Amino acid sequence: MRAAVAGLLLCVVAGGLCQAEPVSDLADGRVGAIEFASRTPTGPTEMMAGGGRPTTIAGHLTLPNVAPVPFPAMIIMHGSGGILPGREQDWAARLNELGVATFVVDSFRPRGFSSTGDDQSRLPLAASVTDALTALKLLASHPGIAKDRIGIIGYSKGGQIALYTTLAPFRRAVIDDDLRFALHIAFYSSCSIPYKAEEVSPAPVFLLLGGDDDYTPAVHCGRYVDFLRSKGARVDMFIFAGAHHGFDLPTPVRYLPRAQTARDCGLDIALDPVEARRWDTGTIVPPGDISAYLRSCMRRGASYGGNPAARAEADAIVEKAVQRYLLDRQ
Numbered sequence: 001m002r003a004a005v006a007g008l009l010l011c012v013v014a015g016g017l018c019q020a021e022p023v024s025d026l027a028d029g030r031v032g033a034i035e036f037a038s039r040t041p042t043g044p045t046e047m048m049a050g051g052g053r054p055t056t057i058a059g060h061l062t063l064p065n066v067a068p069v070p071f072p073a074m075i076i077m078h079g080s081g082g083i084l085p086g087r088e089q090d091w092a093a094r095l096n097e098l099g100v101a102t103f104v105v106d107s108f109r110p111r112g113f114s115s116t117g118d119d120q121s122r123l124p125l126a127a128s129v130t131d132a133l134t135a136l137k138l139l140a141s142h143p144g145i146a147k148d149r150i151g152i153i154g155y156s157k158g159g160q161i162a163l164y165t166t167l168a169p170f171r172r173a174v175i176d177d178d179l180r181f182a183l184h185i186a187f188y189s190s191c192s193i194p195y196k197a198e199e200v201s202p203a204p205v206f207l208l209l210g211g212d213d214d215y216t217p218a219v220h221c222g223r224y225v226d227f228l229r230s231k232g233a234r235v236d237m238f239i240f241a242g243a244h245h246g247f248d249l250p251t252p253v254r255y256l257p258r259a260q261t262a263r264d265c266g267l268d269i270a271l272d273p274v275e276a277r278r279w280d281t282g283t284i285v286p287p288g289d290i291s292a293y294l295r296s297c298m299r300r301g302a303s304y305g306g307n308p309a310a311r312a313e314a315d316a317i318v319e320k321a322v323q324r325y326l327l328d329r330q
Contacts, residue, residue: 038127038131044271062096064100072101075139075153078108132161152165159216163184170271183204185205188208191221200232201233247307278293
């Protein structure tokens with residue numbers, strides 16, 4: 001799998017995009033490197049209107065070497081640093097061992113960049129949400145995948161995608177039937193500028209957060225958990241003491257002076273209708289003033305790196321969730 005993903009990324013870097021025609025379904029049962037058509041909306045309003053520039057993005061599909069077929073599957077969404085050594089591919093390998101197919105989505109390199117860590121405006125969250133839901137629709141067409149047992153797991157920015165794909169207005173913007181994710185797992189997601197909706201998915205949601213995370217503070221996610229639960233969502237939140245952002249990585253903790261963080265922000269963005277409201281004052285922020293507010297609250301610098309104890313706990317939690325909700329083993 002590592003060699004195949006490396007080949008895919010080399011193709012993207014060397015030629016912008018690989019020359020294969022993007023696929024609209026996987027009825028032929030293909031695996032490996034796959035290019036598929038998505039969109040790049042500038043924000044939630046354009047996404048929910050069905051707009052956005054057509055974009056070809058890439059992913060890598062791996063099926064487990066076990067029986068039976070069809071397999072449950074997990075879509076894996078990377079963070080602001082893109083697909084990192086020791087994270088997305090390692091989690092894919094672990095999930096494959098459990099009997100779960102994996103589809104590692106690359107939202108960055110096919111669009112011409114490798115990271116948004118120092119400038120989150122390079123790619124709107126609505127575009128990554130579109131990628132994830134489009135990937136779900138694509139995987140559901142594969143004869144070897146159980147369409148009712150597809151989950152999503154994401155890290156940092158990808159964790160936000162794992163959360164926001166629970167929101168019905170986003171799902172309906174891409175999927176026109178009852179297809180939905182069966183499980184949402186979010187690692188160290190930012191919850192400082194959350195999207196909200198009146199209708200959320202009934203699928204289980206797991207948040208795995210670092211107690212010492214100064215990049216995406218866990219306390220903000222507690223607030224978002226309360227919101228999701230108020231809408232009937234089944235949510236479990238785990239906070240690992242002493243763990244920083246990226247606690248599942250094999251690298252030591254280090255300080256990133258250029259990292260852009262929303263830790264001092266607090267803005268709810270409702271989707272139905274679209275409306276932004278500040279936490280501190282309760283006042284509505286007009287669309288034209290949102291950028292100015294974000295410039296005022298964004299900060300630079302955060303810690304980032306692994307914590308073996310937290311990783312081991314997270315591995316056990318993910319395995320238990322997968323066994324119960326994707327593999328149907330109580």
